[in-house]
Amino acid sequence: MPGEHARIMVSGADRSGIVAAVSRVLNEQGGNITALDQHSTDAEGGRFFQRAEFHLPELSERRAALEAALEHTLRPLNMTWRLAEAGSRARVAILASRADHCLMDLLWREQRGELATETTMVISNHTDLAAQVGNFGVPFHHVPVTRETKAEAEAAQLELLRGQVDLVVLARYMQILSGNFLQAVGVPVINIHHSFLPAFMGAGPYQRAKERGVKLIGATAHYVTEDLDEGPIIEQDVERVTHAYSATDLARTGADIERRVLARAVAWHAEDRVFVDGNRTVVFA
Amino acid sequence: MPGEHARIMVSGADRSGIVAAVSRVLNEQGGNITALDQHSTDAEGGRFFQRAEFHLPELSERRAALEAALEHTLRPLNMTWRLAEAGSRARVAILASRADHCLMDLLWREQRGELATETTMVISNHTDLAAQVGNFGVPFHHVPVTRETKAEAEAAQLELLRGQVDLVVLARYMQILSGNFLQAVGVPVINIHHSFLPAFMGAGPYQRAKERGVKLIGATAHYVTEDLDEGPIIEQDVERVTHAYSATDLARTGADIERRVLARAVAWHAEDRVFVDGNRTVVFA
Amino acid sequence: MPGEHARIMVSGADRSGIVAAVSRVLNEQGGNITALDQHSTDAEGGRFFQRAEFHLPELSERRAALEAALEHTLRPLNMTWRLAEAGSRARVAILASRADHCLMDLLWREQRGELATETTMVISNHTDLAAQVGNFGVPFHHVPVTRETKAEAEAAQLELLRGQVDLVVLARYMQILSGNFLQAVGVPVINIHHSFLPAFMGAGPYQRAKERGVKLIGATAHYVTEDLDEGPIIEQDVERVTHAYSATDLARTGADIERRVLARAVAWHAEDRVFVDGNRTVVFA
Amino acid sequence: MPGEHARIMVSGADRSGIVAAVSRVLNEQGGNITALDQHSTDAEGGRFFQRAEFHLPELSERRAALEAALEHTLRPLNMTWRLAEAGSRARVAILASRADHCLMDLLWREQRGELATETTMVISNHTDLAAQVGNFGVPFHHVPVTRETKAEAEAAQLELLRGQVDLVVLARYMQILSGNFLQAVGVPVINIHHSFLPAFMGAGPYQRAKERGVKLIGATAHYVTEDLDEGPIIEQDVERVTHAYSATDLARTGADIERRVLARAVAWHAEDRVFVDGNRTVVFA
Structure with a gap:
């Protein structure tokens, strides 16, 4: 039992x-x-x-x-x-923007019982995904963010999160969280970075992978720290690509890698398999 | 220390x-x-x-x-x-026939210090590999085997092995060992099977893989029991192949898989990472 | 353009x-x-x-x-x-039973524009997935099948399919199609088999993989012929598993492999990358 | 024929x-x-x-x-x-230092007939590998290199190479070739870089991979240009590692990746499957 x-x-x-x-x-x-x-x-x-x-x-x-x-x-x-x-579930807030692949995959896996999570809310700076989230019966909160309103937006997010979650997941959330937010949120934050870190840190990794002519592209799930792209890595994976891949093909392949890498990282975190060891992790998977 | x-x-x-x-x-x-x-x-x-x-x-x-x-x-x-x-090394006898890839890879890895093994002898039913083995300073014993002389050959092998080894490795050894041999040898015997068991059990797996049009081929390292191809599996791996692969291409690709699967199995065994659990294994790798 | x-x-x-x-x-x-x-x-x-x-x-x-x-x-x-x-899309009917993973993944990829397909209907012998399919705006037809009504059910399916589709996809459809159906349907039928064929042909492959103690499990997408599990293989993939995987873990891992193998096979077929060569395929992917 | x-x-x-x-x-x-x-x-x-x-x-x-x-x-x-x-073979010179894994693997594959190459010489700045190369019957030339004698050493290398080879392979050769050498040599030069470029460019990639806590390590085979680590990539591969890997474990795993990535790149080049497209490659493999 x-x-x-x-x-x-x-x-x-x-x-x-x-x-x-x-x-x-x-x-x-x-x-x-x-x-x-x-x-x-x-x-x-x-x-x-x-x-x-x-x-x-x-x-x-x-x-x-x-x-x-x-x-x-x-x-x-x-x-x-x-x-x-053993039956406990981590309460999760997912932050997303417009891309749906990581978000949908997490919600779908949770629905199937594959994740020891209970997503209590989705927060997005756009409304595009409201209906898709609604299909899963998960509350959707729209918190717009602009350069000018970033502080108020983060305050609104913190207000929603306070005491409600054990984990925040950035599922292709295209805003950088401030150090203040990270300190205030009080729970771990997992991000999916759309490259095999530390290659192609920063923006536009698929375009840069195309330009460099790499033969594998990847994704990295990591805990978020104030040093962007530098937090402890939980999981990474890659897939083979060729000269024939267009930028669109690379992005699609990348989306597949992203969703499975993030799903693994969230699953392992929720099952308490990940320990932070300085800027690295110990993963008993 | x-x-x-x-x-x-x-x-x-x-x-x-x-x-x-x-x-x-x-x-x-x-x-x-x-x-x-x-x-x-x-x-x-x-x-x-x-x-x-x-x-x-x-x-x-x-x-x-x-x-x-x-x-x-x-x-x-x-x-x-x-x-x-921690510094102990398993004394190993490698049995081989004519194919050199698994044998050479094990000797070379041992020489580099990658394996916690000490190969004390190579026994072959052919002389083709004598010089290559000699380059590593390992004793080479030629024990020919025919249908008629199998019992005497196994007796000669057992005489060489008695008390000298902790492990026998079949590195593409093309003879089937008798139940008597397996009982008498008194140490584990690891075999590399040139397919992804239980697909293509028995002879000619690459030709049969070609005929069936599979898109991956593999290899399996397992402990040898009297049931051929049925002993506890230690490790398996596969590689992608296409319609353009000839039978020769498949065999070459297969040889690469075989040598790395066997090397992993021997390394894990020598480090006491493999436990036999009935007809399966528990591998702490 | x-x-x-x-x-x-x-x-x-x-x-x-x-x-x-x-x-x-x-x-x-x-x-x-x-x-x-x-x-x-x-x-x-x-x-x-x-x-x-x-x-x-x-x-x-x-x-x-x-x-x-x-x-x-x-x-x-x-x-x-x-x-x-280049912009043409294959009209597809998906047949499913109760498992949603392959079906949802195909619908979701099509929605994202990843597949050159237009799913014109989903036919299921159960009603479980009606709402999930409805969320994608795709017509859902419930055609129950029992041993006694199989002939009428297939006739009803053929009636729905006639002239409406270029491809039928069995997305974990748990009924065996008759030879009559396959001849009458007049378009290719792609199936996803939940094992690495030809290992574990037939029913219960995950349980049998567990019992045999294999270290990799896989899935196979193939064209359906009258010889069950014997049609031309389009794509296969595997994932590593360990002794610690329960039967549930194996099934979950298997579901991930199944959906990506089937998605690749459908994508390649829809882009005319797959040629049947007797009981094998030539895939220009 | x-x-x-x-x-x-x-x-x-x-x-x-x-x-x-x-x-x-x-x-x-x-x-x-x-x-x-x-x-x-x-x-x-x-x-x-x-x-x-x-x-x-x-x-x-x-x-x-x-x-x-x-x-x-x-x-x-x-x-x-x-x-x-179809039967033609590229004449190859391999440059090596003290590490043997890439060199041995190339010589061994050539001996087996896996490569469309004929290694006409090995040049090393050390004598450690002379005997191992001699076992393959390949001429071994010792050309020591110091900071002061680099120009003369390169002249001596060019003298050995002139008109004798179609390809130069750097098999973990630990010296940087000058722009003058690259212009004078007149044939393509392939290098194996011991990381997944562009991550960990430069020296000590395994140590840096350990410090960063990455979950995969890799290797990159590329054509050499005057921009170190920046030439067109021919092939890359990775392998999974964990927190439990020591620096020694990482180097061993890396050596396995290096030898197979370099072997693939040399095989494809020798079969004329690689085209240079600016700073990228088109590989028909």
Whole structure:
């Protein structure tokens, strides 16, 4: 039963005994670990990352005791930890502009039950996608953005988001979010960049890929930081192209890569498979 | 230092507390886990598989005590376990016939230090590859095989292998090993099959792939069992082909896939990343 | 301008001079070849396949003369040929059951302008997908099928299809079409098979892939013939899976492969890039 | 028979009638086109590229007449053209330093008959690879290079190369060739760059890939121009990596990609499948 399955994520400065401590507590509380991934960045002095799935009958009754025991054990070790039930879903806001491919793919995968997400709203600076979003029964908010109104627009977005979401996804949202927004939003923000970073950073990557004559084009899903195109990379993929591809062909191929790379990144994030390690990620996928 | 790094592999019928037990022992003995993969096939009543890398200063002095503690802990749990130092190398015999691509690739990768193997001998039913093997300083044994002499040939092979190897690799060896041989050899045997199993089982897969007009061809590395083409699959890969590929083109493309699939399978096996689970494998790669 | 671009497809028993004959006629009629693919299956006695894109100002006025000249030239050579304007779209009927992924992806790509198709109807033996299809403004016909009513159902389908479509696409349609239907329908039928043929032919391929422990799963788009799972393969693709994938994970991964393989096959067919060569295809993609 | 098969490559400013003109001449001279690829970069005012394979009995006797007819036809159209017999092999010099993987793979593929090349010499600024090259029976020349002696070293290299080769391959050659050398050498030079250009141009790409946390690493084969890392790209490929890859793992994975990307580029060049189009390539592969 879903209610009997959960996972625990632990990270912090590496030291001996963390795996032992966590697994001892789980065992004492009646849990059975069914999948575990652990990675230390160095044999000594590195950072520690662990994700474990476990089975624990009557989890809801025992959860408080389990959490108390974990806190009692892991606080002295200076570890950051978090528990999530297997059936839990991340509340998501998707920001989009006019392009529909990433947005539609996320909504469709969620509807199919492929994503551990619950999209609570779509915010767009255009109205083009309102009907398509409506077909999925998801609230659509139009927040126009111009150079002059950017501050007010971001304030309006934050007002919509406050307390409502665990994750913001930029699904080909064509506005740059300010540092103020990123600090205020208080949840991770995932972006899909339409190139294989760090190649073709910035605007117009498909045109520039065409001009450079590359034989593969790609896309990159990453957490957003104030340094544009520089946040921790979650997932990347590429596809083969040839001299015969027009700019339109490249954009279409790129759209396919974008939607699948973003869907993977969101799926992994929602299942707590992604850990941020400075400007990089550890992904237990 | 290599002498301070090791790994432990544990498997058996799943039950609560195994991760906790192993990590407690490692911790008590001064070890720090730096990478851990664990998989149970079911939440209840499944099979348990774990591989953990750890760092333990003065490992050589402490190894006996560690092993005693592990045995004391894991025997009552009915777990199979094994310890290997990070620098250890599997002693390998490669069996080949006339095709050189898989054999050369393994010898060359070992020479570069890419494989945790030490090829102690090559046995072939032909002499074609003697000089190429000699260039690597590896002993080459010619054991001819005919339908009539198969039993004697296998006896001669077993005589060469006895106590000398931890693994036998069939690198496009074109003879079928008997059930008697497989039982007598006492170590795992890895084969590379020149198709994407279970498509095109048996002989002539490239010709049959051409006739069927498939758009991808592949190769499969698997442990050998008495059921030909049916042993646990370790690794598979494919490559795209077109209508324009001749039978020769298919065989060349196939050779590339074969050598890289076999090299991956041998590398993972030698690093104790592959666990046999009935007729399947669990690969922590 | 689109109206000035067209393509010509030529096929037949190979003989000298066909490329010269076709290109001479195009040149005499004012056309400029901008892309040409040609393949003969053998240097002598093979079959000939050619697809050429060309630019011809005032194509609509000159088309009749061009076609007369082509017929005059190619009929004596026993060649089959066909002309299509670059902007032309194949009229398509999609047959589906309950699974939506392939159907939705085709409708969505067509809406985006990625496919040279015009889906004129969706026919399903269930009503589950009626609303989703309706969102795209495409007529949805419910034709239930039971073992007893199969003949009448096929008759009803044929009645709907007659003269209305250039292509039938089976988008995870879970009924087997009779030989009578295939003969009567008079247009090509493309199916998506949820495995990498010829592995796992027949039913339940994901479960069987799980049981066999394969490391890649795939999908195959093929023209439908009376021999189930045996028609000419248009496109195949695979994705990597691991021991950790549940049957549900395999089915989800498989759905992703299925929709992109089918979309590619339909796109290529609609652009006249696929030629049938006995039980195989020549694909100029 | 090989002596009856040949190919013709044609390129130049696009204009109507070139395909017709070439195929007419081939037909008149008794040739039968068995494979043809043609690409124009634009419908009007673009550049034209064509490669055609044909079968022509008694080619050696008829070659002079065929060439005369082609010249008579194509010179007035300002086309560049070249004829090559199917069995012809490009004479190649490989320049290497200490890394052996690309060099060995090329020599090994040539020995197997996979490449239409004949490596006439290996030139290295180190002696490490002399024995390995000697095993293949290929002359090895040691030309040391220091900052002070670079001009003399290049003169010595040019002396070795003059009139002896059709292609120079830089197989992880760690010296930058001067503009003077590139002008004097008079044949194409192919380089393998150990990253997915234009990401990580310059030195240390694997270390930088590790620092940036990319999820794929790649390699690029390109023609060498005076702008380092900027010549026309022939082929690229990538492989998936994870957070668990050490710098050594990345370099090993990279070596695999490098050798297969370079091998493909050399194979395609030797079969006249690559056309330079400004700073890009047209590859009929």
